[in-house]
Amino acid sequence: MRTIALPFISLLLAFALIGCSQEENRSYDDGIYRGDFFDKGKMEVNVQFTLQSNVVRNISFRYLAYKDVDYLESDAEKSLIVRQQHQELAEYLKGKDVRQSLDALYGPDAIIKTEADGLTGATIRSGKVLSALRDGLNRGVYRR
Secondary structure, three states: HHHHHHHHHHHHHHHHHHHHHHHHHHHOOEEEEEEEEEOOOOOEEEEEEEEEEOOEEEEEEEEEEEEEEEOOOOOOOOHHHHHHHHOOOOOOOHHOOOOHHHHHHHOOOOOOOOOOOOOOOOOHHHHHHHHHHHHHHHHHHEEE
């Protein structure tokens, strides 16, 4: 059993490493991209970003919501905090190579400076932004 498992595990590790290096070596076409994140059939994040030579030049949220609260439209204190935290994620990506900077969104505490005092949990939901960005990259250029 052990003799079968070791080669299998080695093969899986090799495929994982190849997949990681391919993402960093991949080049994306210049243009405007759009991506979404849906949960239970409801859109929660819609992001638009511009890439030029794989570098994020512009990024904006077209839709940002959770539990029927539209954070881009609401003026409630909680919504303003969530909006600011997501804007900090977007600002972090500007000027950076998209192939190397997205993984930083897995640890948003190093990026987000706006204090939430445990109010929103917005830093936990940065994965939704990451998913929307990856969705946009997977879909390809929306407009040149």
